[in-house]
Amino acid sequence: MAQSFLEVKNLRKEFGGLTATNDVTFSMGRREIIGLIGPNGAGKTTLLRLISGILKPTSGSIKFKGKNITGAKTWNIVNMGIASTFQNMRPFRRLPIVANVMVPCLSPRAMKRGEWVKKVEAKAMDALEFAGISDMALEKASTLSQGDLKRLEVARAVATDPELLILDEPFGGLSPAETELMAKSVARLHKGGRFGRLHSEGPAMIIIEHKLQQLMKIVDRIIVLNFGTILADGPPDVVVKDPKVIEAYLGDGGTTCS
Ligand SMILES: Nc1ncnc2c1ncn2[C@@H]1O[C@H](COP(=O)(O)OP(=O)(O)OP(=O)(O)O)[C@@H](O)[C@H]1O
Numbered sequence: 319m320a321q322s323f324l325e326v327k328n329l330r331k332e333f334g335g336l337t338a339t340n341d342v343t344f345s346m347g348r349r350e351i352i353g354l355i356g357p358n359g360a361g362k363t364t365l366l367r368l369i370s371g372i373l374k375p376t377s378g379s380i381k382f383k384g385k386n387i388t389g390a391k392t393w394n395i396v397n398m399g400i401a402s403t404f405q406n407m408r409p410f411r412r413l414p415i416v417a418n419v420m421v422p423c424l425s426p427r428a429m430k431r432g433e434w435v436k437k438v439e440a441k442a443m444d445a446l447e448f449a450g451i452s453d454m455a456l457e458k459a460s461t462l463s464q465g466d467l468k469r470l471e472v473a474r475a476v477a478t479d480p481e482l483l484i485l486d487e488p489f490g491g492l493s494p495a496e497t498e499l500m501a502k503s504v505a506r507l508h509k510g511g512r513f514g515r516l517h518s519e520g521p522a523m524i525i526i527e528h529k530l531q532q533l534m535k536i537v538d539r540i541i542v543l544n545f546g547t548i549l550a551d552g553p554p555d556v557v558v559k560d561p562k563v564i565e566a567y568l569g570d571g572g573t574t575c576s
Pocket residue numbers: 333336337338356357358359360361362363364365
C-alpha cells in the first residue's frame with residue numbers, strides 16, 4: 319500500500335477530565351488541501367497543536383512521510399517541512415516586520431538550498447511581498463493591524479518552504495475584501511511555483527476556518543470535528559449535505575455560515 323503523506327492514528331488528547339481529541343484517525347496525500355471545521359471547542363486547534371508538536375498526545379500516533387513524529391519537538395517538525403500559523407499570533411513585536419520573517423529564514427530547512435545570510439533579508443522580503451505587506455517591512459510588528467498580523471504569520475510560515483502548511487483561521491478578523499485576497503494567496507501558494515526568491519513546492523494544507531463559503535472555494539476535502547471526534551470526512555459538496563453535520567454545526571442555513 320502507498321505510504322501516506324500524513325497519517326494520524328487514534329490521536330487522543332486529554333486535559334484533566336476533558337477529552338479534546340478523541341481517537342482521531344485520518345490520512346492525507348501530498349497534493350491535498352483539507353478544511354477542518356466544527357463547532358467551538360470541537361478540538362480543531364488541539365489537533366493542529368498536536369501535529370505541529372506544541373502539545374504531546376495522551377495516546378495515538380502521527381506519521382509524516384513515513385516517519386513517526388509523535389511528540390517530536392516543534393523545531394524538528396518545522397525542519398521536516400510542517401509549518402503552522404496560529405490564532406494567538408505572537409510576533410517579535412519590537413522588531414521590524416522584515417526581521418520577524420528573517421528568523422524562520424535562518425532555520426536549517428530554509429537555508430538548506432545553500433543560501434547565505436546576505437540573501438536572507440531578500441528572501442524575507444519576498445515572503446512579505448507574497449503576503450502583501452512588503453511596503454511595511456521596516457515598521458515595528460507592534461504597529462500591525464489584526465489583518466496584517468495574519469499576513470505576517472503566513473509570511474513567517476511560507477518562509478520555511480513547508481511541504482505541509484497548517485493554517486488556524488487565516489480569515490479570522492479579516493474584512494470581506496481582505497478575506498478574498500488571503501483566500502487567493504493561499505490557493506496560489508498551494509499551486510506552487512517561484513515567488514521571487516521563495517520557492518513554493520505547493521504545500522499540502524490543513525485549514526481551520528469558520529468562514530465556510532470562502533473555505534469551500536479552495537479546499538478539496540472537508541473534515542468535520544465534533545466533541546473531539548470526526549463526524550464527517552469527504553468532498554465539500556457531500557459534507558455540507560450530511561444531516562449529522564447540519565445538525566451539529568451548520569444548522570438550517572447550510573453553507574450560508576460565514
Ligand atoms: N490547554 C488547555 N487546557 C485545558 N483545556 C483545553 C486546553 N486547550 C483546549 N482545551 C479545551 O479542549 C477543548 C477543545 O478546544 P480547541 O481549542 O481545540 O477547540 P476548537 O475546535 O479549536 O475551538 P474554536 O473553534 O473555538 O477555536 C475545549 O473544551 C477547550 O476548552
